[in-house]
Amino acid sequence: MSEGTLYDKVWEEHTVSELPTGQTQLFCGLHLIHEVTSPQAFGMLQERDLEVAYPERTHATVDHIVPTSDQSRPFQDDAAEEMMSELEQNVRDAGINFSDPTSGDQGIVHVIGPEQGLTQPGMTIVCGDSHTSTHGAFGALAFGIGTSQIRDVLATQTVAMEKKKVRKIEVTGELGPGVEAKDVVLEIIRRLGTEGGVGYVYEYAGEAIENLDMEGRMSICNMSIEGGARAGYVNPDETTYEWLKQTDYFQENPEKFDELKPYWESIRSDADAEYDDVVTIDGSELEPVVTWGTTPGQGVGITEPIPAPEDLPEEKQDTARMSQEHMGVEPGETMEGYEIDVAFLGSCTNARMPDLRRAAEVVKGRQVADSVRAMVVPGSQRVKAAAEAEGLDEVFKEAGFEWREAGCSMCLGMNEDQLEGDEASASSSNRNFIGRQGSKDGKTVLMNPRMVAAAAVTGHVTDVRDLKEVTEA
Amino acid sequence: MTDEIPAIDSASGTGVPIRGNDIDTDQIIPARFMKVVTFDGLGEFAFFDKRYDEHDDPKDHPMNEPHFQEASIMVVNANFGCGSSREHAPQALMRWGIDAIIGESFAEIFAGNCLALGIPTVTADHDTIVELQDWVDENPGADIDVDVENETVTYDEKTVDVTVDDAQRKALTEGVWDTTALMKSNADAVQDTADSLPYVDG
Numbered sequence: 001m002s003e004g005t006l007y008d009k010v011w012e013e014h015t016v017s018e019l020p021t022g023q024t025q026l027f028c029g030l031h032l033i034h035e036v037t038s039p040q041a042f043g044m045l046q047e048r049d050l051e052v053a054y055p056e057r058t059h060a061t062v063d064h065i066v067p068t069s070d071q072s073r074p075f076q077d078d079a080a081e082e083m084m085s086e087l088e089q090n091v092r093d094a095g096i097n098f099s100d101p102t103s104g105d106q107g108i109v110h111v112i113g114p115e116q117g118l119t120q121p122g123m124t125i126v127c128g129d130s131h132t133s134t135h136g137a138f139g140a141l142a143f144g145i146g147t148s149q150i151r152d153v154l155a156t157q158t159v160a161m162e163k164k165k166v167r168k169i170e171v172t173g174e175l176g177p178g179v180e181a182k183d184v185v186l187e188i189i190r191r192l193g194t195e196g197g198v199g200y201v202y203e204y205a206g207e208a209i210e211n212l213d214m215e216g217r218m219s220i221c222n223m224s225i226e227g228g229a230r231a232g233y234v235n236p237d238e239t240t241y242e243w244l245k246q247t248d249y250f251q252e253n254p255e256k257f258d259e260l261k262p263y264w265e266s267i268r269s270d271a272d273a274e275y276d277d278v279v280t281i282d283g284s285e286l287e288p289v290v291t292w293g294t295t296p297g298q299g300v301g302i303t304e305p306i307p308a309p310e311d312l313p314e315e316k317q318d319t320a321r322m323s324q325e326h327m328g329v330e331p332g333e334t335m336e337g338y339e340i341d342v343a344f345l346g347s348c349t350n351a352r353m354p355d356l357r358r359a360a361e362v363v364k365g366r367q368v369a370d371s372v373r374a375m376v377v378p379g380s381q382r383v384k385a386a387a388e389a390e391g392l393d394e395v396f397k398e399a400g401f402e403w404r405e406a407g408c409s410m411c412l413g414m415n416e417d418q419l420e421g422d423e424a425s426a427s428s429s430n431r432n433f434i435g436r437q438g439s440k441d442g443k444t445v446l447m448n449p450r451m452v453a454a455a456a457v458t459g460h461v462t463d464v465r466d467l468k469e470v471t472e473a
Numbered sequence: 474m475t476d477e478i479p480a481i482d483s484a485s486g487t488g489v490p491i492r493g494n495d496i497d498t499d500q501i502i503p504a505r506f507m508k509v510v511t512f513d514g515l516g517e518f519a520f521f522d523k524r525y526d527e528h529d530d531p532k533d534h535p536m537n538e539p540h541f542q543e544a545s546i547m548v549v550n551a552n553f554g555c556g557s558s559r560e561h562a563p564q565a566l567m568r569w570g571i572d573a574i575i576g577e578s579f580a581e582i583f584a585g586n587c588l589a590l591g592i593p594t595v596t597a598d599h600d601t602i603v604e605l606q607d608w609v610d611e612n613p614g615a616d617i618d619v620d621v622e623n624e625t626v627t628y629d630e631k632t633v634d635v636t637v638d639d640a641q642r643k644a645l646t647e648g649v650w651d652t653t654a655l656m657k658s659n660a661d662a663v664q665d666t667a668d669s670l671p672y673v674d675g
Binding site: 037130148157315 | 499505522559560563581586649666667
């Protein structure tokens with residue numbers, strides 16, 4: 001068993017009791033809720049005549065079903081309006097803070113938590129969403145839960161959990177030009193498998209991780225779950241602390257920063273910590289990674305050939321055949337040149353300021369290909385406002401992108417932003433499952449934000465490193 | 474809450490095989506059916522896009538076969554339930570009629586969600602599962618008994634060993650799989666833990 005890791009320490013700090021099942025009852029420092037997975041939990045509380053135990057430790061927003069075009073009320077979609085109204089009622093009754101669209105603070109739950117300083121190192125963070133692992137970027141222990149567990153958290157501020165093993169994933173070296181955090185995590189999932197992390201928490205470490213900004217670390221931790229690991233984290237460091245200082249919470253409570261810093265330092269993994277497993281990846285060898293299939297583990301370097309199913313481990317072959325048929329790709333070819341109909345720049349993986357800035361650099365001076373419908377969906381209202389202050393919206397709009405309101409949007413197709421028929425998308429999101437983006441015949445190619453921008457302007461999957469400099473006319 | 478939580482020592486019934494690795498929760502319940510504020514009625518949408526074409530006409534799928542309509546034991550392959558944390562997935566299966574799932578392996582959040590509903594997720598190796606799936610196809614009307622306590626599955630007059638995660642086995646067989654009341658009873662200890670954390674304001 002692991003010893004002296006951040007996971008061990010944060011687990012210990014938050015242990016309330018050992019349950020008769022052998023599970024640990026774990027205190028949850030922060031509980032985030034949204035409109036899709038929480039209403040049933042509030043319903044269960046009501047059935048059992050229970051109150052929300054610690055309303056001040058839960059924070060709500062609306063992201064999954066919220067329209068990204070016209071957000072005026074009532075929403076045009078009756079079902080979306082009903083879910084929104086239900087959430088409003090629930091948070092009002094329980095006295096829970098709500099970053100709603102009129103606040104200017106609304107956005108994807110995994111974008112707004114960090115930007116408001118709700119997410120802090122050494123916390124336990126839960127949310128009825130598998131991408132809660134995102135918050136691990138701050139050195140928090142953060143994981144997705146189901147609705148019955150949301151009920152538990154609302155009623156008791158605790159969850160029943162079994163302790164997991166810890167795998168350290170050390171990414172050494174310096175990432176090459178055009179290679180981003182997204183490529184690192186797609187490579188990790190490709191190597192370790194979509195189920196390789198089951199039973200583990202991932203600790204991301206090494207020079208390439210330490211050199212990432214917080215947004216890059218969030219992109220990596222975000223996709224831990226795609227590799228089967230319910231949680232992933234990076235030890236907090238000066239990069240983390242500098243980011244935290246700028247957030248609302250520490251702007252409003254500057255004394256808290258000095259007060260909490262010793263705790264943050266204390267929960268870092270010890271230099272001699274013991275891990276259940278260690279994996280090393282040479283970051284300097286990576287290139288932009290794109291997916292060729294229908295699971296996030298089916299990735300390939302942009303210049304590498306798509307693998308033949310028979311060259312994969314036996315248990316992966318059937319899925320690979322089915323995926324290649326669905327995507328219409330051939331083994332031996334590269335993904336470069338794969339035609340796309342939609343470019344989606346958004347999601348809790350890649351819709352923060354640096355993501356939009358990097359994509360805008362690629363887009364500037366270019367035009368979206370005629371055959372492509374391209375959209376930018378900022379991760380939060382604040383990201384949107386900050387991007388507009390820098391003029392990024394103009395860059396995208398001039399190129400022919402739609403510039404939309406904040407939400408989950410086409411990552412999972414619960415609002416009107418969906419693929420149609422057998423459209424193919426270049427997407428900065430996290431899942432390429434069949435049907436994920438709203439059409440069961442739709443095709444999703446996952447990639448980093450600059451690669452999405454490159455695909456948008458060329459109309460096909462493109463190695464962004466090959467795009468020539470745009471020269472001013 | 475006054476309702477006693479039932480102990481679940483076993484589950485019995487006819488089977489339905491769902492083949493394939495990495496079957497994600499978007500397949501089990503497509504997101505568009507989650508625009509609801511209760512779980513009621515999700516059963517008919519389980520595996521919807523696998524079961525129906527764009528005109529809502531049935532496709533070839535075990536869950537559309539008349540002889541599997543009464544099935545309560547689902548037999549699946551590896552990494553079943555990966556992806557989204559949506560409890561809508563096991564809720565949909567449960568409401569379709571599933572009481573237990575036997576598979577090669579399960580995604581963690583999915584298995585946890587099943588446990589919270591009292592649905593055992595028991596595992597066995599690839600060959601054992603494939604043999605069972607084939608047998609179910611041949612014998613759709615025959616019973617399978619899942620013994621959670623003793624970690625066995627009995628069918629066709631033979632008994633095979635399966636694995637049930639320790640915590641899951643205890644939770645099911647001791648009737649503590651619904652943890653709300655149990656954890657609520659520790660309210661003082663919860664407050665003590667909260668008080669001990671530097672980031673929680675007193």
